[in-house]
Amino acid sequence: MKMHRFEEIWLIFAVVIIVGSMVITGYQAFALGMGPPSGKEVIDPQKVDETAPFDNPGVFEVGDKEYEVVMTLQAFSFDPGEIEIPAGSTVHFKMTSKDVVHGVQIVDTNVNAMVPPGHIQTITQKFDEPGEYLILCNEYCGTGHQLMSATVTVK
Numbered sequence: 001m002k003m004h005r006f007e008e009i010w011l012i013f014a015v016v017i018i019v020g021s022m023v024i025t026g027y028q029a030f031a032l033g034m035g036p037p038s039g040k041e042v043i044d045p046q047k048v049d050e051t052a053p054f055d056n057p058g059v060f061e062v063g064d065k066e067y068e069v070v071m072t073l074q075a076f077s078f079d080p081g082e083i084e085i086p087a088g089s090t091v092h093f094k095m096t097s098k099d100v101v102h103g104v105q106i107v108d109t110n111v112n113a114m115v116p117p118g119h120i121q122t123i124t125q126k127f128d129e130p131g132e133y134l135i136l137c138n139e140y141c142g143t144g145h146q147l148m149s150a151t152v153t154v155k
């Protein structure tokens, strides 16, 4: 049985695409560390209040225009609920949930992540433009879900 020439070409083309995609995603995930961040750092969700750094949530200056925000998410609030930073600041968010799965989305930025209980979610975001940025929970977490929000004020 002889394969048609075009069939051979397309078969080779398909194999090249499949192998090429695997090499690219594998390189990004393992060599560049772009794999999904969840599940790397874990925490006992029953003991968030007693576990550092979440026993003391807040905004901490860690460098020149560089801040760490230690944040807990719980039905139905973010702690801290109001964050104020100067324009041009880089913020490292460190978040965990005390109860159910919550989400964090910051309007007008690319920040959009799940915050499941038992896991520590870390996201870095730079805020160049002054203004008020709304932080929303985007995972349905109960009857008060739509009330769960916070703000980042960039001055």
Ligand code: CUA
Pocket: 074, 075, 076, 101, 102, 103, 137, 138, 139, 140, 141, 142, 145, 146, 148
């Ligand atoms: Cu928390 Cu929806």
